[in-house]
Amino acid sequence: MAQIDRDTLLDIYTRTMKVNRTDEKFRELLMGGKVAVMYYCVRGQELVSAAAMAALEKDDYVVCTYRGQGEQTAKGIPMEKWWGECLGKATGTCKGKGGTMHITDPETGIMVTTGVVGSGLPIANGLAMASQNNGDGRVTLVSFGDGAANIGGFHEAMNMAQLYKLPVVFLCQNNRYGEHTAYADHTDSPNIASRAAGYGMPGVTVDGNDVNQIYPAVKEAVDRARRGEGPTLVEAMCYRMMGHFFGSDFSYMPPEHIAEMKAEDPLPKLRKVMLEHQFTEEELDAIVADIDAQINAAVEHALAAPLPDTDEIYRDVLEETA
Amino acid sequence: MAQITMTQALNLAIDEAMADDPGVFCLGEDVSAKQGGGVFKVTQGLTEKYGEHRIRATPISETAIIGAAVGAALAGQRPIAEIMLMNFVGVCMDQIVNHAAKLRFMSGGQTPCPMVIRTTTGVGVGFGGQHSDMLEAWFAHVAGIHVVTPSNPADARGLMRASIDANDPVIFIENILCYGLKAEDPGPGYRVPLGKAAIAREGSDISIITYGRTVLDALSVADDLAKEGISVEVIDLRTIAPYDEATVLASVRKTGRALTLHEAVRPFGTGAEIAANIQEKCWDSLKGPVRRIGGTFSAVPFASHLEQAWIPQKSDIVAQIKASVGKH
Ligand SMILES: Cc1ncc(C[n+]2csc(CCOP(=O)(O)OP(=O)(O)O)c2C)c(N)n1
Numbered sequence: 001m002a003q004i005d006r007d008t009l010l011d012i013y014t015r016t017m018k019v020n021r022t023d024e025k026f027r028e029l030l031m032g033g034k035v036a037v038m039y040y041c042v043r044g045q046e047l048v049s050a051a052a053m054a055a056l057e058k059d060d061y062v063v064c065t066y067r068g069q070g071e072q073t074a075k076g077i078p079m080e081k082w083w084g085e086c087l088g089k090a091t092g093t094c095k096g097k098g099g100t101m102h103i104t105d106p107e108t109g110i111m112v113t114t115g116v117v118g119s120g121l122p123i124a125n126g127l128a129m130a131s132q133n134n135g136d137g138r139v140t141l142v143s144f145g146d147g148a149a150n151i152g153g154f155h156e157a158m159n160m161a162q163l164y165k166l167p168v169v170f171l172c173q174n175n176r177y178g179e180h181t182a183y184a185d186h187t188d189s190p191n192i193a194s195r196a197a198g199y200g201m202p203g204v205t206v207d208g209n210d211v212n213q214i215y216p217a218v219k220e221a222v223d224r225a226r227r228g229e230g231p232t233l234v235e236a237m238c239y240r241m242m243g244h245f246f247g248s249d250f251s252y253m254p255p256e257h258i259a260e261m262k263a264e265d266p267l268p269k270l271r272k273v274m275l276e277h278q279f280t281e282e283e284l285d286a287i288v289a290d291i292d293a294q295i296n297a298a299v300e301h302a303l304a305a306p307l308p309d310t311d312e313i314y315r316d317v318l319e320e321t322a
Numbered sequence: 323m324a325q326i327t328m329t330q331a332l333n334l335a336i337d338e339a340m341a342d343d344p345g346v347f348c349l350g351e352d353v354s355a356k357q358g359g360g361v362f363k364v365t366q367g368l369t370e371k372y373g374e375h376r377i378r379a380t381p382i383s384e385t386a387i388i389g390a391a392v393g394a395a396l397a398g399q400r401p402i403a404e405i406m407l408m409n410f411v412g413v414c415m416d417q418i419v420n421h422a423a424k425l426r427f428m429s430g431g432q433t434p435c436p437m438v439i440r441t442t443t444g445v446g447v448g449f450g451g452q453h454s455d456m457l458e459a460w461f462a463h464v465a466g467i468h469v470v471t472p473s474n475p476a477d478a479r480g481l482m483r484a485s486i487d488a489n490d491p492v493i494f495i496e497n498i499l500c501y502g503l504k505a506e507d508p509g510p511g512y513r514v515p516l517g518k519a520a521i522a523r524e525g526s527d528i529s530i531i532t533y534g535r536t537v538l539d540a541l542s543v544a545d546d547l548a549k550e551g552i553s554v555e556v557i558d559l560r561t562i563a564p565y566d567e568a569t570v571l572a573s574v575r576k577t578g579r580a581l582t583l584h585e586a587v588r589p590f591g592t593g594a595e596i597a598a599n600i601q602e603k604c605w606d607s608l609k610g611p612v613r614r615i616g617g618t619f620s621a622v623p624f625a626s627h628l629e630q631a632w633i634p635q636k637s638d639i640v641a642q643i644k645a646s647v648g649k650h
Contacts, residue, residue, distance in 0.1 A: 126393020153385040156384075
């Protein structure tokens with residue numbers, strides 16, 4: 001596999017740390033009782049979304065899930081707007097009407113964040129179909145979990161995407177759990193990617209904790225889609241290091257497995273790669289410090305922001321034509 | 323002016339919209355020329371004009387069809403998705419209810435979902451329990467969708483065009499028994515605005531509020547009763563949700579009596595909502611309770627005489643009207 005160049009590595013590192021620091025900040029706010037909202041932690045999966053977003057162009061489309069913080073922040077939703085939405089403020093991406101599970105920001109390409117497992121894949125096809133119809137050259141990436149691969153819509157979408165050679169990338173983040181159910185308790189095939197063959201589509205399983213695997217795999221899928229050669233199923237093996245959502249019970253996650261997976265933590269691994277590429281400790285720390293400052297400012301802004309007007313419940317139901 | 327059937331009316335409206343806007347495209351099972359132009363021939367002849375990308379024949383994948391329409395709509399296109407028979411909406415309810423209907427609202431107005439879901443149904447063709455239901459109440463109960471059904475070819479042409487223009491999702495219900503109805507072609511560019519009812523017949527003794535195929539029954543009953551000196555006003559809602567409340571209330575204030583009539587089963591049907599609203603808002607004008615007629619509360623039966631008995635009967639409409647106006 002081709003080496004990732006330094007600029008790209010730096011880009012991926014920056015995005016990864018943005019995702020990670022946002023996750024840390026969110027948990028800090030929740031733990032400190034500063035906010036009380038649903039939040040789906042992405043600890044352990046930061047690199048997958050960061051690398052995937054780095055493989056896309058700015059105007060490519062993304063469809064993600066309630067656990068989409070990584071895609072959303074790494075794709076570049078302005079932090080103040082993102083935090084505003086998560087805190088239900090008028091300044092949020094969706095005026096506080098979407099919330100953590102329904103972040104939409106078309107300017108950044110985040111078209112849908114769905115709370116219904118597996119629903120994103122058929123919608124991603126439609127975005128890709130529009131691109132195919134009007135020849136705009138955009139690629140659509142849809143991210144989902146291993147649990148979602150068992151929803152009917154997954155299979156319908158895979159078949160349809162391959163049939164029409166849609167410019168779409170199916171990114172399965174196999175974090176080994178669907179809510180409280182471990183992978184082996186919901187699926188009896190060794191991986192998800194092998195299903196692609198059943199639809200005539202390339203499928204690849206990669207280590208989502210290794211930048212040298214995840215980035216080239218998604219990049220190749222994106223390039224392939226843009227060349228008009230159709231969809232790819234990329235399965236990134238990773239690990240959800242926390243419970244399903246913040247504060248939820250995780251007694252069903254065996255402690256020895258958590259310990260084992262901590263050794264696979266993508267962040268120290270990525271740092272090691274960065275150092276091997278002659279980035280200095282100081283440079284890397286400075287990037288994180290800068291991100292932290294941005295996040296802190298965005299959170300302060302969101303906390304101080306106004307709540308949406310109560311009238312908002314009547315707006316945007318249907319187009320206002322009067 | 324030429325006479326057209328409702329099938330032709332729909333075809334003309336879609337054809338015209340596709341010619342005017344390259345973002346309009348059709349997708350659904352069997353819709354393209356290869357498969358004969360749709361099971362009810364509504365998309366016949368369009369593949370030859372617009373190609374297989376704009377008349378996309380799909381796999382039997384209702385979730386993928388509606389999901390694709392949602393995605394394409396989010397990207398600025400105007401898809402017309404066909405669900406071959408209305409009962410199959412059960413397969414893709416998530417995409418309609420959780421996504422198409424809500425994405426405008428949940429995104430704070432950023433991502434409207436302009437798409438038409440064409441579907442067909444109707445009691446009286448012997449299709450049995452899984453192919454005949456009118457399920458409009460399911461959708462009328464969800465904020466963010468227009469529910470439309472024409473009762474005649476001219477409205478079909480005008481409502482279809484307006485539905486394609488609409489910047490929100492529309493469920494467009496075509497009654498199989500109405501496909502063959504013939505009427506004068508209103509001509510190119512004809513539009514019937516969504517949310518506007520038609521007073522299909524003026525009257526002064528009672529208002530029947532109905533839509534779709536039962537409009538024909540209501541009109542026929544009104545003709546018969548006119549001979550007995552009972553004057554029936556027939557309102558064809560055309561758009562079931564959100565419906566033209568002003569026209570309904572004005573009519574009931576005028577006649578003082580109301581009857582809701584639909585082919586869908588009576589319990590929890592749209593007639594119940596309309597009746598409740600009339601009682602709330604026209605209490606002072608009402609001379610008696612608002613009456614409701616709907617299909618029998620069972621699956622639609624197969625045997626022809628059972629199926630006929632299942633549908634709201636003209637005799638029942640007559641009886642209810644007579645009971646309401648107090649003439650026997
Ligand atoms: C259709 C549907 N069924 C059930 C749920 C409840 N639910 C929410 S998240 C989840 C687990 C999904 O697991 P996976 O797809 O692996 O994604 P992950 O949470 O691991 O990112 C379930 C069952 C849902 N939201 N949607």
